[in-house]
Amino acid sequence: MAAETESKFxxxxxxxxxxxxxxxxxxxxxxxxxKEYWSLVNDGIPAAAEGVVLTEAQQxxxxxxxLKDLKVKNYLFQxxxxxxxxxxxxxxxxxxxxxxxxxxxxxxxxVKRALLQALRKDFEVLQMKEGESVNEYFA
Numbered sequence: 576m577a578a579e580t581e582s583k584f585x586x587x588x589x590x591x592x593x594x595x596x597x598x599x600x601x602x603x604x605x606x607x608x609x610k611e612y613w614s615l616v617n618d619g620i621p622a623a624a625e626g627v628v629l630t631e632a633q634q635x636x637x638x639x640x641x642l643k644d645l646k647v648k649n650y651l652f653q654x655x656x657x658x659x660x661x662x663x664x665x666x667x668x669x670x671x672x673x674x675x676x677x678x679x680x681x682x683x684x685x686v687k688r689a690l691l692q693a694l695r696k697d698f699e700v701l702q703m704k705e706g707e708s709v710n711e712y713f714a
Contacts, residue, residue, distance in 0.1 A: 596680035612647045619670035
């Protein structure tokens with residue numbers, strides 16, 4: 576019975592970025608949290624201070640973090656279209672990619688939403704006056 580349940584388990588799909596940053600970032604954050612990788616995107620890879628000698632355990636921990644970061648970058652590369660990825664200058668870490676996407680698209684989404692709201696308001700108050708012809712209305 577357990578084998579049947581395991582075989583029916585479906586891996587969650589990587590959310591594709593379609594221009595709606597807020598929605599995509601929420602889905603992608605949840606996806607990365609489920610994989611236990613979100614801390615790498617949120618905090619980045621811890622770096623050793625210059626001149627500090629690391630123990631073998633600390634070196635191994637940093638190497639593990641770098642490997643996990645590569646996995647997260649792989650997920651992000653699969654989620655983001657090639658044309659968008661080419662506009663991201665710093666692709667060193669998953670955190671850099673995430674922060675670039677956030678900076679580029681989160682503000683854009685808010686601006687677009689505000690413009691749509693202004694257009695909706697203009698449309699709602701748009702009406703012909705009493706006795707006005709169509710030609711006069713559009714002139």
